[in-house]
Amino acid sequence: MIEVSHLSKKYGTHPAIEDLSFTVGDGQIFGLLGPNGAGKSTIMNILTGYLAPTSGEVKVAGFSLPEQAQQAKACVGYLPEQPPLYPEMTVQEYLDFAAELKGIKKKADRKEQVRKAARRTGLEEVLPRLIRSLSKGYRQRVGIAQALLGAPQLIILDEPTVGLDPAQVIEIRNLIHDLGETHTVILSSHILSEVQTICDRVLIIDDFLAKGQALLGLLDIVEQSGATAVGCGIVIEKGFQEGGQMLREKGIRLESLAIIDRFEDGRPLFRD
Secondary structure (H helix, E strand, O other), X not given: OEEXXXXXXXXXXXXXXXXXXXXXXXXXXXXXXXXXXXXXXXXXXXXXXXXXXXXXXXXXOOEEXXXXXXXXXXXXXXXXXXXXXXXXXXXXXXXXXXXXXXXXXXXXXXHHHHHHHHHHXXXXXXXXXXXXXXXXXXXXXXXXXXXXXXXXXXXXXXXXXXXXXXXXXXXXXXXXXXXXXXXXXXXXXXXXXXXXXXXXXXXXXXXEEOOOHHHHHHHHHHHHOOOEEEEEEEEEEEOOOOHHHHHHHOOOOEEEEEEEEEEEOOEEEEOO
């Protein structure tokens, strides 16, 4: 379904992603786990075709990005961290509008797709209500429903439970589990318990690596949950400490944007 090979993205001279590779098979729920600012949203935006990589190859359902962005986008439903909802619209009006934007031209087809998406996400009873009157949990359901329009094979969810209360979190996690029965799902989150509960395979992205004990514990928790950790991406690795070497010797796939070899006169010297 998704093939990412040696993906890099720079903003000016600042690297956000460096030499990232992974695959996501059909029917998997794949998690990107890491703190805010570690690059998860950049990866999501590249996978959805909204951001071009600096280098590397990305294929979605066999279509190359950005060369075949239109075909790839047709295979993807996307829920950004802050869904672009229109509070003055009813749920019905918004989903009709989203369906039309996705190229579903016939009114009967739009009506049927909206009906199916609303039923799948538990929105049937609130279709006549204004979006501004809905709880945060129901607004997330509306965002997920618009992602389902157009019958995409792949659903990409960026921090889908952020800001929800505990009961709403459980409801959305159950909904994502349900979506995984019929779709490939990529989920971005900074919450370990979320990824641990939902995902089959996990890519860990973190800011710093020094002694490696925290990351090793995180990997152990992921494995105990029954998920597979496919690798770790680190922004800055302290190469003069033992964490990187220890993890690599254990066979863990580890890539770092930058490695500090040592400090001289209070300044870091990076490995070439």
